[in-house]
Amino acid sequence: MNDKERIDSQISRLEEKYKDSGQDLSSYLDGLLYQRYLTYWDYIHLDTLLSLQVPRTYFPDEEIFIMYHQITELYFKLILHEQKQLVDDKSQNLDFFIEKTRRINSYYKALISSFSIMIKGMEKEQFLQYRMALLPASGFQSAQFRMIELYATPLENLVHESERHHYSSKNSIEELYENIYWKKGATDLSTGEKTLTLKQFEYRYTPRLIRIAKQVQNNTIYHKYLRLEAHKKNNKELIGALKKLDINANVNWPLMHMGSAHRYLGKDKDQVEATGGTNWKEYLPPSFQKIVFFPEIYSKQELNNWGKQWVDHIFNPDKTTGD
């Protein structure tokens, strides 16, 4: 086929396409004639993206803090993008399940290995000052972080560890949500009351989070796994990938994150103030939270020791590869 024949054939196919939807190809061809060429910066909205880093103080390191949170939120969005496809998939195809899980793990790997940007990449003196200008905001208020949990596992697995055995799928979504583990975080260390950080988050996101929990009721990634035929369910590659996801989301990322809390807030009383005086030391450790997305794939012993490897990881972060 020469060039002219190829273009004629393309035009005929375009005519078909536009005719099918009652449109006039000629007008669209005019549009093509007048349209600007697409540029990289317009396509990815680069100017907008680079205008979103707006510090509230004059400390230069605050910009690192803002940007790294934004980068993390974009990775969370990538994780959710894969989770939603898994939840929507009706085929229960094994390769699809493994591939999506593998992608999610590669995003966690990037997040876990880059967390040193927070732990080592800012001056503590600057942090402790600019952080005070950001109260009561906290990464605790990341809605996408909570959504990842809701897509992964049923609400009864997210009930606070101390009360989890009282609850099951028989409880209503509202009841389970009221007892979700993170409602015990971001509470005031001295009074035990909910901080403004938590109250504002609840006010802003409760309706949305409940809606998602209802949408994925009986259809989370864990449910999808449990419904697989036996030979798929026992597939070693899938089990390995799901374990990695669980450990990345509920042990390794939380450990790296906690490393930053220890570095900046860990020592004396003033430093604790930079969180607004919260109970983070009792709340953040994965061995206390014991959040497990896919409990069935572990032995009793593995579950009992959940998150206990944290000391090792904190002090040997290079071992934490996460892939």
Ligand code: HEM
């Ligand atoms: C120097 C860096 C950081 C420090 C010192 C820090 C500190 C804390 C503390 C103390 C908490 C407990 C809640 C509270 O008491 O306010 C918390 C929670 C949280 N932070 Fe950070 N954080 C840092 C960076 C980040 C980054 C980069 C993200 C990314 C989005 C993030 C996301 C979260 C999330 C999702 C929680 C809730 C964790 C959970 O519920 O288990 N943090 N952070």
